[in-house]
Amino acid sequence: MDVEVALYSGRPNPVFRLRGAEREEASRRLGALVAVPDRSAPPGGLGYQGFRLRPASSDGSSDAGAWEVGDAGDEPTLAGSSIVEYAVGGGLVVARGADGGVRVSLDPGRELERWLAERSTRALTEQEIRLVEGSLASEEDPGSDFPR
Amino acid sequence: MLRITADVFSGRQNPVWTVGEERTARNTLRALSEGSELLTEDAPARAGVGFRGLLVESLSDEAAPDLRLGSTTYLPVGREARGPRAAELAERLIGLLDRVDTSLDTEEGVSLPEPLRPFLTTQLTTATEEGSRSGASIQEGGQETSESFTAAATCYYDVTPFNPGFWNDDQNTRLHNNCYNYASNWRNNTFAQPGRGCGNQYTALTCAEVGRGALCDGMHRRYDCFPDSEWPRHLVALVIWPNTDFHWYRLQSEGYWAHKPGSTAARNVDNSNRVINNPETCDRGPYTQFCGYFYGCHTQRQRIR
Numbered sequence: 343m344d345v346e347v348a349l350y351s352g353r354p355n356p357v358f359r360l361r362g363a364e365r366e367e368a369s370r371r372l373g374a375l376v377a378v379p380d381r382s383a384p385p386g387g388l389g390y391q392g393f394r395l396r397p398a399s400s401d402g403s404s405d406a407g408a409w410e411v412g413d414a415g416d417e418p419t420l421a422g423s424s425i426v427e428y429a430v431g432g433g434l435v436v437a438r439g440a441d442g443g444v445r446v447s448l449d450p451g452r453e454l455e456r457w458l459a460e461r462s463t464r465a466l467t468e469q470e471i472r473l474v475e476g477s478l479a480s481e482e483d484p485g486s487d488f489p490r
Numbered sequence: 491m492l493r494i495t496a497d498v499f500s501g502r503q504n505p506v507w508t509v510g511e512e513r514t515a516r517n518t519l520r521a522l523s524e525g526s527e528l529l530t531e532d533a534p535a536r537a538g539v540g541f542r543g544l545l546v547e548s549l550s551d552e553a554a555p556d557l558r559l560g561s562t563t564y565l566p567v568g569r570e571a572r573g574p575r576a577a578e579l580a581e582r583l584i585g586l587l588d589r590v591d592t593s594l595d596t597e598e599g600v601s602l603p604e605p606l607r608p609f610l611t612t613q614l615t616t617a618t619e620e621g622s623r624s625g626a627s628i629q630e631g632g633q634e635t636s637e638s639f640t641a642a643a644t645c646y647y648d649v650t651p652f653n654p655g656f657w658n659d660d661q662n663t664r665l666h667n668n669c670y671n672y673a674s675n676w677r678n679n680t681f682a683q684p685g686r687g688c689g690n691q692y693t694a695l696t697c698a699e700v701g702r703g704a705l706c707d708g709m710h711r712r713y714d715c716f717p718d719s720e721w722p723r724h725l726v727a728l729v730i731w732p733n734t735d736f737h738w739y740r741l742q743s744e745g746y747w748a749h750k751p752g753s754t755a756a757r758n759v760d761n762s763n764r765v766i767n768n769p770e771t772c773d774r775g776p777y778t779q780f781c782g783y784f785y786g787c788h789t790q791r792q793r794i795r
Contacts, residue, residue: 352700352735353683387763388777391754426661
């Protein structure tokens, strides 16, 4: 699966790919999330917002293809519609279905976000690593609104 | 700008033409809006072979409120036509092929029937005769979607309604259009970079360099007027995350500003979730440098890449 580091508005964001054991681990973590039905998706904004996970396509772009969950389970769905994106940030994970549906889950301790941040360093510049680490260090409260 | 596809072939590439003149495009969309009962979101599944209909795509969001059906709409003809006026509307769309500002978008190496207009008209007549048993009522409608305002003593700029669905509803659109696409009101899926379209992209993430790139694409600084022929002349604002990134806002007809942070959804609120009444003072997160205001225009937005 492809992971976009949500940092920029004008420039393209850094993107890296999870393969093999990393992909399996990400699928396992996503599958273990507990939804919070009464929680609405945060609005997001400018600056670091977390990570966006999408199925990797064969041509390397991030707008098509399958999750390729392998042994970890079935392709993820949301109310019967395939999930096209997970947004991970600020203690929440927002799954978006192909039909526009949204499911919000908690990411306690921002563990999934931190796990992704550790893997993102291979795609980031020193400055970008500092931005991500700085945001994770400054906003410790799990389940809070997305960082600004 | 409108892109029209005649859905007539099954194996070979369908004819596609682009209407470049904005007023012609608006008039066409208004005519479609007045016959909205004749339109569908997509080609009917059981349309079969022959002339099935015309797909009309708008490349900018000011036209979408006219359509009320999103940025893409389909006019079925023949057996699947939703009323007798469908053929008349189809003829009008085919007639645009004769306009000097219309260009045929044919891939290299693909041949189309020549001349194209008589061919399509004949196909339409055949399909209409075959489908003459069917019919539907027609409803009138339509509305103006833009206004012009005076800026300083002499300049005019144009504003259009906030239309986030045009940018957000489709995942592919959301991912591949950024703040510069939004400010330019040009959804061409290029994640546009100031200056890239004119061959001279910014070389540093500073107000001076990104502004230079936008001017190279054809923007003007505020109070450097554009003529009416450059409609729509949007008022936009550039801000900078020093040495890191750029961001743009566009003024909407509701009086607030809207923006599209990168691959995320277009919105009219800032980082504090407040409606943006002033891009100079709103919560912009790390985009701390306010560079100033610019006018976009039709020539500029067609150039962005």
